[in-house]
Amino acid sequence: MKIQFSKYQGAGNDFVLIDNRNGAFDKHNNELVRTLCDRRFGIGGDGLMLLQYRENFDFEMVYYNADGAEGTMCGNGGRCIVAFARDLNLISSQTDFLAVDGPHSAEIAGDQVNLGMIDVHQVNRDGEAYVLNTGSPHYILKVENLDKLDVYREGYAIRNNETYGDEGINVNFIEAEGDGYFVRTFERGVEDETFACGTGATAAAMAMAIDKDLKGQITIPIRVLGGQLYISFFREGNSFTSVYLKGPANFVFKGEIEITK
Template sequence: MEIRFHKYQGTGNDFILIDDRELQFPDDLTVIETLCHRRFGIGADGLILIRNHPEYDFEMVYYNSDGSQSMCGNGSRCAVHFAKSLGMATNRTTFMSTDGPHEATIKEDIVSVQLYDVDSVEELTDGVFINTGSPHHIAFLEDVKNFPVVPEGKAIRFSEAYAPKGTNVNFVELEDGNAIFVRTYERGVEGETLSCGTGVTACSLAASLKGYKSPVIVHTLGGTLEVSFAVKEGGFSDIFLKGPATPVYSGLIDV
């Protein structure tokens, strides 16, 4: 079976986008793992199916590269851009994702997606835990650029504290100008990604506990994002993740 795909990246977080309005994509997780494999497939951090939805402009079905599912912030921004190219969305859209409906706006290649309110923040002895649609452990460090993200992130991700499902792990360095630098070990990818949307969002919210104000500028290895939010009792509301969503190439592949 031949499938047309589109490759996207959002600050280096890369995805395979497929128009699945005809529901023809095979229901086989091994296909997803193979397509995302960087040597035997197209190569991506995740795969996204765009489908029709009876109540919203479109539905985004997201898979990590290992076939597991979660909410994905950067993937959502790429999905909005792709859905608009298909004529399924306008400059303001509402779509269904893994954790429910989301609103988004798009202007050229800049997409802003609203995430759900965060009702609780867990301050830990070694950092902060915040769930922004996906679970995130956040540790504040110095010299994050030279930090061994993969071994240290893997140890926390598979630690007993987060068993059995594990967590994403973010290492954050505070910068001048209301900015932070973030590197992330992603659960489901099982390695470092150049950017993680729900991760940089969680890190920005955690930075507000250290006096940072909305909007927070977030630098990642893959580019720059902006996170805005309002502080509420015990948590945060009006959370938006904003940044570029960029088409890379398209092609055909047999599955």
């Protein structure tokens, strides 16, 4: 079986994208997804997305983690699939599409995609950490000397502890930097540190708005290992509305892979 694919990355978060409007790709074949995401035996990526036909929307986004399991919302993946849809001439500079957590809108200007995210109305605490869901569940912890932190070891321990072990959680470490923040993330499903996490950057910005008691319309710069993201929202109490994740989404390459098993 031959599969045509495209590779995109958003601030270093890389994805395999497949135009599946014809339904030819078996979206229940988790082993195939895992193989395609494998960096040694497949194409390689933090995740895989299918672009599918969906009535009343420009398209539907179906997202899989690198472990082959269908995942929750991926913010950088959402920005990349918007760029993919533009390059397929499905959309121009604006879109409305459906993802696992509901409808999303987005605007494109050059390589910058400004993606509308879900509203958040609940923020919990776990000791010093903030815990919230921005389409995927996130744990946000302030640290010092983040550039030297063993994110894999520390993140793995939290993701697999008694509180989060069954479902897992994405673990984000954050440190103030200039007029914004530096964030590093251990992602469940990838089970490793990634160069960026869009829902994580969004959650981290919200947590810091609470931490610094910022209210009203806010934009917070978040630097990740793979580049620069900007999170904007309106905060009132623990409610965040008009949430947007802005950053680069770039085409890397496209090709065809033959699967023999």
